[in-house]
Amino acid sequence: MTAARLRNRLGKGLSRVWLWVELTATALWLRLLLTAGSPRMALGWAASRRPGRIYAGREHDVVRAVRALAQARPFVVRNHCLVRSLLLFGFLQRAGATGVAMWLGVVLHHGRVFAHGWVTVRGVPVLDDAGFVAHFRVIYTLGVAP
């Protein structure tokens, strides 16, 4: 293996580790923000993410890492669709993905409100089933024209 290839591999490995570190820290931060602050503050955080060099073109890595984080037990993202959606939205923005949108939807069932948050990339739900999210009526969006 040449030095350049080794450096490249090491670089990729390191940036993957860094993605995990940053995702985990951000997930904790978002939970804190939602507990001590407000959903508006957390949504503001996600909306202010801009494409960054470190994650450029790494949409798949981001989705994979968020999926793994959401499946980890016990962890703050598990069963928390809002944190998962905020993470996906924010980090996909940083990866420079186009057509990313975040949706909050509601449905009434026997007088009770059920809510769900999800993310789409170019209209396709990410880490969510299209049939499931179709049950919800959108109440709030990020990343799309109102």
Place this chain on the structure above:
Amino acid sequence: MTPRYPQRDPAVAYRVLPGGDLVLLHLDTGFYYSSGAVGARVWELCDGRRHERELAELVAAEYEVSQETAATDVLDFLEELAREGLVRLDGRPLAE
């Protein structure tokens, strides 16, 4: 009594569902609220330009109930919305 002009709080996201029910999401508290079709109509009318009596008159006419009943119910509903921070009851109408 000074007339009050109910205005929807901009921090509230809302959606009227196909059956006419209303769902509100307060983005500052994260609480969801729901209401029936009449509540949805009152919510729609809370544009900061109509005073609360006017709202009650409209509701009375649209739902064919007495002015007194409409006034009591609408005012109670507005008070509840205001308590939850979903509407502001300003003493002045919103400027055009």
